[in-house]
Amino acid sequence: MSGDGKKPPMISVQDLWKSFGPNQVLTGIDLDIEEGSTCVILGGSGSGKTVLMKHMIGLLKPDRGRVVVDGEDIVPFDERDLERVRRKFGMVFQGAALFDSMTVYENVSFALREHSDLSEEQIRAKVREKLGIVGLRNVEERYPAELSGGMRKRVGLARAIVLDPKIVLYDEPTTGLDPITTDYVDDMILTAKRELHVTSVVISHDIASSFKVADKVAFLYKGQIVAEGPPQELRHSEHPELKHFLQMWFGKS
Amino acid sequence: MTTSDLESTPRKNPLVGIVEGLGNGVLGFFQTLGAMSSLAVSIVAWSVRPPFRLQNLFAQFDFVGVGSMVLVALTGTFSGMVFATQSWSAFELFGAESLVGPTVALTVTRELAPVFSALMVTMRACSAMCTELGTMRVTEQVDALETMAVNPVQYLLVPRVLAGLFMVPLLTMIFDTAGLSGGFLVAVPLKGLSVGTFVLRIQNLLAPKDIWEGLAKGALFGFTVTLIACYRGYNASGGAKGVGQATTRAMVDAAVAIFIQDYFMGLLFHA
Numbered sequence: 001m002s003g004d005g006k007k008p009p010m011i012s013v014q015d016l017w018k019s020f021g022p023n024q025v026l027t028g029i030d031l032d033i034e035e036g037s038t039c040v041i042l043g044g045s046g047s048g049k050t051v052l053m054k055h056m057i058g059l060l061k062p063d064r065g066r067v068v069v070d071g072e073d074i075v076p077f078d079e080r081d082l083e084r085v086r087r088k089f090g091m092v093f094q095g096a097a098l099f100d101s102m103t104v105y106e107n108v109s110f111a112l113r114e115h116s117d118l119s120e121e122q123i124r125a126k127v128r129e130k131l132g133i134v135g136l137r138n139v140e141e142r143y144p145a146e147l148s149g150g151m152r153k154r155v156g157l158a159r160a161i162v163l164d165p166k167i168v169l170y171d172e173p174t175t176g177l178d179p180i181t182t183d184y185v186d187d188m189i190l191t192a193k194r195e196l197h198v199t200s201v202v203i204s205h206d207i208a209s210s211f212k213v214a215d216k217v218a219f220l221y222k223g224q225i226v227a228e229g230p231p232q233e234l235r236h237s238e239h240p241e242l243k244h245f246l247q248m249w250f251g252k253s
Numbered sequence: 254m255t256t257s258d259l260e261s262t263p264r265k266n267p268l269v270g271i272v273e274g275l276g277n278g279v280l281g282f283f284q285t286l287g288a289m290s291s292l293a294v295s296i297v298a299w300s301v302r303p304p305f306r307l308q309n310l311f312a313q314f315d316f317v318g319v320g321s322m323v324l325v326a327l328t329g330t331f332s333g334m335v336f337a338t339q340s341w342s343a344f345e346l347f348g349a350e351s352l353v354g355p356t357v358a359l360t361v362t363r364e365l366a367p368v369f370s371a372l373m374v375t376m377r378a379c380s381a382m383c384t385e386l387g388t389m390r391v392t393e394q395v396d397a398l399e400t401m402a403v404n405p406v407q408y409l410l411v412p413r414v415l416a417g418l419f420m421v422p423l424l425t426m427i428f429d430t431a432g433l434s435g436g437f438l439v440a441v442p443l444k445g446l447s448v449g450t451f452v453l454r455i456q457n458l459l460a461p462k463d464i465w466e467g468l469a470k471g472a473l474f475g476f477t478v479t480l481i482a483c484y485r486g487y488n489a490s491g492g493a494k495g496v497g498q499a500t501t502r503a504m505v506d507a508a509v510a511i512f513i514q515d516y517f518m519g520l521l522f523h524a
Binding site: 059100 | 304385388389392393394396397399400401402403404
């Protein structure tokens with residue numbers, strides 16, 4: 001995938017193996033994600049998507065293999081080095097995972113207070129800017145419980161991008177949302193890519209939304225990536241499992 | 254009979270089942286104890302590493318300490334009154350009513366104050382702590398902290414456990430004061446003991462060591478109950494039901510831990 005005089009990939013997973021007890025979850029994953037692109041890791045539940053994503057940000061250590069992020073193999077890193085690497089990431093959680101004891105403003109400004117010494121005014125400007133990018137205004141003083149699901153996702157993204165990360169990870173961004181909100185979240189992912197030029201990794205089992213936002217789709221099945229490529233190419237893939245998976249959706253609509 | 258036949262034979266002896274269950278229970282107990290100890294070590298290690306988030310620490314001091322003051326003062330006063338009433342009716346039988354003061358003073362400072370303060374904190378603060386941490390865990394807020402390069406043990410657990418360690422001894426002092434006042438109230442105005450006798454007898458029999466014993470117990474209990482609440486909440490799983498179960502277990506463990514520790518601390522001080 002890489003090479004050909006192109007820039008090295010932002011994330012490169014090489015021969016990654018991981019098991020939990022007797023349970024082989026990842027069995028030799030190879031995946032390159034180019035800088036500035038959106039890669040969707042598609043797979044059914046139990047395919048190991050979340051485990052793969054957790055390796056990218058160093059929340060899990062593999063049994064074997066390399067995870068190269070922005071030129072560094074993060075597998076041998078200790079907690080202190082990992083904290084440094086994690087600042088390159090922003091993560092949007094499935095349920096947004098906003099701190100519910102804090103207002104929207106406190107949520108979005110959280111990482112700034114922890115990791116920068118900006119003045120209160122600069123923080124306020126930055127929070128405004130990020131909330132503007134995700135299309136939210138006048139919600140700073142509200143608490144997460146007072147927001148709709150789609151708005152919470154947006155605040156989650158604003159919080160994830162507040163330190164200007166190079167990579168944004170989305171954990172099942174559209175799971176459990178109604179079609180209109182799903183559309184809204186897809187647009188949000190596309191906007192974030194366009195405005196911030198970030199590398200995005202989306203894990204999902206939502207085929208429609210995956211095909212809408214992805215530059216590349218990697219199909220994960222039983223701990224291996226069995227097919228990968230641009231969405232249009234994958235749609236015509238002959239891989240039996242992927243075909244079955246796609247038929248479930250295309251058959252429906 | 255081959256080995257595989259032996260292995261596939263179901264075990265019928267109920268004694269084996271009992272022993273197995275007992276073994277699993279003991280094993281589970283020590284596993285939990287081990288996990289809690291290693292969490293305690295990591296909390297201590299993270300508490301001395303910058304950044305120090307004083308705002309979080311004082312918020313917990315306020316919640317655990319200031320928030321429990323009225324409750325502790327109330328239970329303290331009534332415990333002192335109950336104790337004075339009961340001991341009065343006993344001492345009255347052999348004309349030793351003047352000993353009511355020191356009896357109340359010694360039991361309150363050594364035992365009742367730390368035990369009840371810790372129980373009140375467990376009930377009021379630790380239950381909320383455990384539920385809050387458990388909810389944060391199951392809604393991925395703990396993971397969110399981690400991905401934002403903030404250590405959740407340092408950010409969430411350190412201030413809570415330090416609040417237990419420092420606030421429960423302070424609450425113990427309030428309980429001491431309230432308990433003695435309650436005893437005074439019963440012995441002097443209600444039963445007619447003279448103020449002088451009440452105070453003098455206490456002065457004769459209550460040593461500073463007794464108060465220190467209570468405070469040391471308070472610190473230990475405070476550390477333990479908040480640690481247990483943090484451990485259970487932080488490791489909660491399985492949605493709302495899991496959080497509820499974690500809180501129930503935390504409350505039971507904490508209450509039992511207080512009394513067990515109290516006995517051994519007593520041995521330590523009076524050996």
